[in-house]
Amino acid sequence: MTGRxxxxxxxxxxxxxxxxxxxxxxxxxQRWVLLAPERLLNPSDTAIAVLQLCDxxxxxxxxxxxxxxxxxxxxxxxxxxxLPVLQDLADKGYVxx
Amino acid sequence: MTAPAPxxxxxxxxxxxLAELTHRCPLQCPYCSNPLELERQASELSTAQWIxxxxxxxxxxxxxxxxxGGEPTARRDLEQLVAHAAKRQLYSNLITSGYGxxxxxxxxxxxxxxxxxxxxxxxxxxxxxxxxxxxxxxxxRKVALAGFARALxxxxxxxxxxxxxxxxxxxxxxxxxxxxxxxRVEVAHVQYYGWGLANRAALLPTRQQVVQSIDVVAKARxxxxxxxxxxxxxPDYYAKRPKPCMGGWGRGIINVTPSGKVLPCHAAQSIxxxxxxxxxxxxxxxxxxxxxxxxxxxxxAWMKEPCRxxxxxxxxxxxxxxxxxxxxxxxxxADPMCAKSPSHGEIAKLALxxxxxxxxxxxxxxxxxxxxxxxxxxG
Ligand code: SF4
Ligand code: SF4
Numbered sequence: 001m002t003g004r005x006x007x008x009x010x011x012x013x014x015x016x017x018x019x020x021x022x023x024x025x026x027x028x029x030q031r032w033v034l035l036a037p038e039r040l041l042n043p044s045d046t047a048i049a050v051l052q053l054c055d056x057x058x059x060x061x062x063x064x065x066x067x068x069x070x071x072x073x074x075x076x077x078x079x080x081x082x083l084p085v086l087q088d089l090a091d092k093g094y095v096x097x
Numbered sequence: 098m099t100a101p102a103p104x105x106x107x108x109x110x111x112x113x114x115l116a117e118l119t120h121r122c123p124l125q126c127p128y129c130s131n132p133l134e135l136e137r138q139a140s141e142l143s144t145a146q147w148i149x150x151x152x153x154x155x156x157x158x159x160x161x162x163x164x165x166g167g168e169p170t171a172r173r174d175l176e177q178l179v180a181h182a183a184k185r186q187l188y189s190n191l192i193t194s195g196y197g198x199x200x201x202x203x204x205x206x207x208x209x210x211x212x213x214x215x216x217x218x219x220x221x222x223x224x225x226x227x228x229x230x231x232x233x234x235x236x237x238r239k240v241a242l243a244g245f246a247r248a249l250x251x252x253x254x255x256x257x258x259x260x261x262x263x264x265x266x267x268x269x270x271x272x273x274x275x276x277x278x279x280x281r282v283e284v285a286h287v288q289y290y291g292w293g294l295a296n297r298a299a300l301l302p303t304r305q306q307v308v309q310s311i312d313v314v315a316k317a318r319x320x321x322x323x324x325x326x327x328x329x330x331x332p333d334y335y336a337k338r339p340k341p342c343m344g345g346w347g348r349g350i351i352n353v354t355p356s357g358k359v360l361p362c363h364a365a366q367s368i369x370x371x372x373x374x375x376x377x378x379x380x381x382x383x384x385x386x387x388x389x390x391x392x393x394x395x396x397x398a399w400m401k402e403p404c405r406x407x408x409x410x411x412x413x414x415x416x417x418x419x420x421x422x423x424x425x426x427x428x429x430x431a432d433p434m435c436a437k438s439p440s441h442g443e444i445a446k447l448a449l450x451x452x453x454x455x456x457x458x459x460x461x462x463x464x465x466x467x468x469x470x471x472x473x474x475x476g
Contacts, residue, residue: 004324005324006322006323006324007323018252019250019252020212020213020251020252022186022188022212024160024186026158026160028110028157028158029110029158033160035160035161035188035212036188037190037212037213037215037252037254037280037281038190038254038281038283038328040112040160040161090323091322091323092326093252093280093281093326
């Protein structure tokens with residue numbers, strides 16, 4: 001084995017985009033894209049909003065609270081939405097914590 | 098400044114640029130995707146010309162840059178090109194054999210903004226690996242480079258081309274790739290174009306071996322879930338449907354050769370009827386949108402039966418044009434890997450005979466001198 005282990009995200013994790021992953025505006029197609037090795041993803045609007053807050057400082061629960069305020073939705077529901085999204089991105093190596 | 102000519106609505110903007118910076122390479126892999134006719138160093142584009150190509154590609158909508166070859170690090174100006182790619186927000190992926198790249202060189206490339214490194218390995222067994230690459234000591238250098246990448250925290254993919262001469266060792270190859278620090282592993286069965294086609298009888302695995310390799314990768318995916326991502330490329334000789342070659346001709350990818358020729362696919366020059374424009378005499382945007390070569394097989398209008406009336410024609414775009422030409426004699430035919438192709442039965446028979454022959458032929462290594470011998474008919 002490699003000594004590397006799967007990252008399991010919790011509400012207290014402080015997620016950040018992995019250094020080799022780039023979130024950028026695609027001017028030609030007028031949408032945000034996530035660039036990774038041999039991958040070009042078009043994240044959902046929610047995922048983009050989350051990723052823009054993944055700075056390695058804010059906790060997942062802080063991010064959920066911010067989005068709750070922004071979209072006027074219950075924070076618990078937002079948390080339920082974004083944790084699996086972040087876990088999936090962490091499993092792909094695109095998000096670290 | 099005059100506005101660039103508009104791109105016709107039927108033409109999507111390209112997402113990827115495959116920059117074959119040079120055909121020079123210290124290795125001699127017998128399945129190299131380069132054409133048999135290798136371009137010479139004297140004909141290579143200059144630094145300024147490549148930078149201009151990167152600018153044109155970014156303006157055209159390209160997001161991903163694959164720096165390839167040959168061995169791209171043979172270009173002394175690679176750092177400059179990487180830095181320019183970063184400036185234009187192109188995601189840069191360096192595809193290297195790993196030969197001759199020092200720790201300092203990799204550090205300089207990383208500092209210039211390189212996003213991702215891909216090293217190919219031939220086997221986990223150093224002796225067999227060096228035999229396949231055709232160069233003693235090649236394997237050890239790849240291992241060293243992977244170590245430099247780890248030390249620099251540079252994202253690493255290990256690509257393992259799989260064929261008859263290493264397929265039974267796949268589980269060990271995967272373990273080895275993971276031990277090198279790869280976050281992503283590509284288990285890529287060799288594709289039989291160019292040098293691979295010339296060596297098909299020595300490289301094509303049996304159907305049974307392919308099925309086993311699928312199983313090995315499934316197990317690895319499970320074992321390394323959340324730690325390593327696996328991509329698997331099957332050899333299409335045992336498929337019922339062809340691969341959507343390059344995601345469709347002229348739909349997403351531009352390939353520029355060392356001398357500046359612009360191709361819809363790296364093997365496209367094997368179709369002699371096509372003429373290819375060069376970035377030295379036509380803007381990239383114009384070549385992409387309007388050139389004869391890019392429009393020859395773009396979309397579906399060029400198709401004949403069985404593709405023309407097929408429900409999958411916008412899923413696989415009729416498969417690979419080069420393969421259709423090489424194996425059926427007409428580039429506009431359905432890819433013979435498709436079960437609906439009249440040539441499919443013949444291909445299946447041929448795959449069975451070649452892959453189970455007790456004595457496979459010797460490998461023809463990728464050297465300019467052996468190109469003539471490799472050009473004999475294979476279909
Ligand atoms: S007939 Fe043509 S379009 Fe249909 S699956 Fe076969 S190759 Fe693809
Ligand atoms: S169809 Fe031909 S041109 Fe396209 S990738 Fe395949 S070999 Fe290349």
